[in-house]
Amino acid sequence: GAVVSQHPSWVICKSGTSVKIECRSLDFQATTMFWYRQFPKQSLMLMATSNEGSKATYEQGVEKDKFLINHASLTLSTLTVTSAHPEDSSFYICSARWGSGSRSEQFFGPGTRLTVL
């Protein structure tokens, strides 16, 4: 099946620094990419949806200035956590959609664990 990669798989940073997470669709062009966040022992929560070349659509309660999403190409989306704080420590997962309508499929990246000290 199609592969979605994330880099890095884990990152530890100091409070106040910014961290960039990359999400790549390796063997297909993704018309839409999604970013999720998972708190310990909880389900995944959609943060934002991004389409290539346009601004991301953020879910209610997600700060767009805090979590910058760039979807510069059909195979790459980045999530930048700006001025990270310990409460931003979480597991971030991206997914990428191929195709459209009933013939679309969605593939998930392996996730990135962020720890902010």
Place this chain on the structure above:
Amino acid sequence: KNEVEQSPQNLTAQEGEFITINCSYSVGISALHWLQQHPGGGIVSLFMLSSGKKKHGRLIATINIQEKHSSLHITASHPRDSAVYICAVRVMDSNYQLIWGAGTKLIIKP
């Protein structure tokens, strides 16, 4: 009542046993995902289903759209299958909104 219910919440079994994890949903869907999450958090996409049955190795996923129910089966279970299995449904006509099940924690003992 949650729109996506998984059962059981926790399952412990012996190596070699046949495992079934269930997912029931109450909304109209266009697709259903099964994902596996390992203890370290890593996510693996197992299946995406919109009808019928899919098989990959020892894993089988089925879906009954009329009954709004899906099952994930593991044959000849192995300790490395120990993980959390998550069901997520893509809501019909929703621009790819996903509703997530709470997950089933599976432990396979050697």
